[in-house]
Amino acid sequence: MQIGFIGLGSMGSAMARNLVKAGHEVRAWNRSRVDPDAVPGVTLLDSPRDAFRAEVVFTMLSDDAVIREVVLDAGLLRDARPGLIHVVTSTISVAFARELAGLHEAAGLGYVSAPVLGRPNVAASGQLNILAAGKPGTIAAIEPVLAPLSKKVWKLGDDPVRANAAKLAANMMIAMAIEAMVEGVALTESVGLDRADFFELILGTLFAGRAYESYSAQMTERNFEPGFKAKLALKDMRLASALGEESGRPLPMLDVVRERLMRVVSVGLGEKDWSIMAEVDQAGDGSTSSSRSSMEGHA
Numbered sequence: 001m002q003i004g005f006i007g008l009g010s011m012g013s014a015m016a017r018n019l020v021k022a023g024h025e026v027r028a029w030n031r032s033r034v035d036p037d038a039v040p041g042v043t044l045l046d047s048p049r050d051a052f053r054a055e056v057v058f059t060m061l062s063d064d065a066v067i068r069e070v071v072l073d074a075g076l077l078r079d080a081r082p083g084l085i086h087v088v089t090s091t092i093s094v095a096f097a098r099e100l101a102g103l104h105e106a107a108g109l110g111y112v113s114a115p116v117l118g119r120p121n122v123a124a125s126g127q128l129n130i131l132a133a134g135k136p137g138t139i140a141a142i143e144p145v146l147a148p149l150s151k152k153v154w155k156l157g158d159d160p161v162r163a164n165a166a167k168l169a170a171n172m173m174i175a176m177a178i179e180a181m182v183e184g185v186a187l188t189e190s191v192g193l194d195r196a197d198f199f200e201l202i203l204g205t206l207f208a209g210r211a212y213e214s215y216s217a218q219m220t221e222r223n224f225e226p227g228f229k230a231k232l233a234l235k236d237m238r239l240a241s242a243l244g245e246e247s248g249r250p251l252p253m254l255d256v257v258r259e260r261l262m263r264v265v266s267v268g269l270g271e272k273d274w275s276i277m278a279e280v281d282q283a284g285d286g287s288t289s290s291s292r293s294s295m296e297g298h299a
Helices: 010-021 064-072 094-107 120-124 136-149 161-189 195-204 210-221 230-247 252-266 274-279 289-297
Strands: 002-006 025-029 056-059 085-088 110-113 128-132 150-155
Touching: 002 010, 010 025, 010 120, 010 136, 056 064, 064 094, 085 094, 085 136, 094 110, 094 161, 094 230, 110 128, 110 136, 110 161, 128 136, 128 161, 136 150, 161 195, 161 210, 161 230, 161 252, 161 274, 195 210, 210 274, 230 252, 230 274, 252 274
Parallel strands: 002 025, 002 056, 056 085, 085 110, 128 150
Antiparallel strands: none
16 A cells, blocks of 8 residues: 655654555655665655655644644645545644544545554554544554554544544553652652662552553663653643643643643753653752752763
8 A cells, every 4th residue: 555654753763664564655754854774665755745645644743733734734635635544643632633534524535543552662563552533434444554553453433533532641641650650759768768669569569550660660760761752741731631621621630740741841851751750849940859860870
């Protein structure tokens, strides 16, 4: 199948490579220059317009504003190949997903919301969990191209916004898990218990699970090289807050983690992994002493 791909960051490039390995013809565009050696077998395009002339096009762009600029403002829907299916794998707002679905319907194009769960290393191994929502026939048509990307495709119904809401909720809950560990460490380190010993305790008793296992290890090692950047996590928490406000449902725990991520970004750590939340004092003027020493150690 001929596939267009827009957005060749760490996630998008891994996905594009797997599509090539599966035998698909992948033609891709990125906003900044890409080294062809990083995406072997991918044809690099001069314009995103050319990507919309494929049978299926994926977009893996950072946020609503970038998708609006690259796709909508440039009139790519108007010039797209008839019958094209657009698969948006980015984490975007429910309001924007609703708008995109309507615009694609009006243009006679297929649309699927398909945000993903997984870090770049998971994308590289083709083990993403894909949260897919859209018309059943449209999803069925793209299943052959989702297969080489995913461990499982979770079909969440015919309304695309369900996938977007589920992705925001999942990221919100991971942030809450990180916050829970941050506060647990605050208590236990105050009496001299090493965080590694505390995490061994909780993982072996009450809180086994991928989020706790992954982020407790990063917090113990104080290794905050980004799997998911804090500035992008803050974006997602803001989108989740907006959905909560729209639905009239209070989300007090979300307010806490959003404020902590705002603190992280405000002290210049937005490019670090979001588990850097463990190293920033919520109430103070900057990073904690442990954060400063750890940053110096990794400089």
